Amino acid sequence: MNHLFHKGIILLSATGLSLVLTSCGNDDDIKVYRVSKEIGKPSPSRQAPISGMGARANDSSPMHWHAPATWVKKPASGMRKGSFEIPGEDGSLATVAITSFGGDVGGLPANINRWRNQMGLESIDENKIDEVTHRLTTQLGGVTYVDLEGKGEHAGKRMLASYMASGSSTWFVKVTGGDKVVASATDDFIEFLKTFHSTSH
Numbered sequence: 001m002n003h004l005f006h007k008g009i010i011l012l013s014a015t016g017l018s019l020v021l022t023s024c025g026n027d028d029d030i031k032v033y034r035v036s037k038e039i040g041k042p043s044p045s046r047q048a049p050i051s052g053m054g055a056r057a058n059d060s061s062p063m064h065w066h067a068p069a070t071w072v073k074k075p076a077s078g079m080r081k082g083s084f085e086i087p088g089e090d091g092s093l094a095t096v097a098i099t100s101f102g103g104d105v106g107g108l109p110a111n112i113n114r115w116r117n118q119m120g121l122e123s124i125d126e127n128k129i130d131e132v133t134h135r136l137t138t139q140l141g142g143v144t145y146v147d148l149e150g151k152g153e154h155a156g157k158r159m160l161a162s163y164m165a166s167g168s169s170t171w172f173v174k175v176t177g178g179d180k181v182v183a184s185a186t187d188d189f190i191e192f193l194k195t196f197h198s199t200s201h
Contacts (some may be wrong), residue, residue: 001021025157028165037152060106063100063171066195068188071096086175086185094177094185105170108163115161115174120154136190139197147186149179164199 006132014160035113067073067084074083082098111149112133113123141165150157160175160182175182 001131012146015152039141043173063166063196063198065098065192065197066097067192070188071192081171086177086181086188087177088181088184090180092178092181094175094181096178098171099173099174100171102169104165105172111161111172112146115148115159117146118154119157120151121148138194139162140164140171143193143196145173145193160186162189163195164193164196166196171196 063081065082071084071086073090074085074157076083076098080095080097081100084096086094086096106114109126109129112129116132117162133144135144136145143162145160145162146170148159148161150159158177158179160173162173164171173189173193175185184192
């Protein structure tokens with residue numbers, strides 16, 4: 001009796017070993033096993049794209065936007081969640097970059113001065129921020145943006161840049177290029193900001 005019992009254990013153990021060896025030799029079985037262990041957590045690569053969705057914010061709320069018809073969509077790359085080109089009447093191009101980071105990224109004053117410095121402008125005191133910024137009310141809440149003309153080596157250039165808080169993330173939209181093409185895109189830029197919304201708003 002004991003002999004048969006031990007024999008049964010040996011057979012079961014051998015069968016178990018066979019299954020393990022079969023799994024180890026078959027990558028598809030391993031993948032199926034891992035998915036079955038994470039029920040309710042779909043793989044990101046299997047998630048269907050959401051119509052009109054530009055990217056997923058750092059707080060996991062999908063962000064949506066609708067670009068003007070004249071803007072040419074370009075592949076997102078690096079830190080960019082979205083990218084466009086704006087063709088000018090004179091053949092010049094302005095670029096649109098959409099980015100998102102966790103937290104407040106240093107706060108509004110620090111970002112305003114960073115953009116000013118990029119355009120050859122001096123930094124300003126925090127108590128003067130309201131004098132050089134514009135405010136919009138959108139589906140995300142209040143949005144602040146600047147319209148900056150380059151100076152010095154950046155003369156002839158222009159920048160439109162916005163600061164938008166959403167949940168635990170901050171979103172930026174920046175348009176850069178020649179003065180004429182960026183200036184002509186100002187109204188579209190403002191309307192574009194108004195289209196931003198997430199599933200939590």
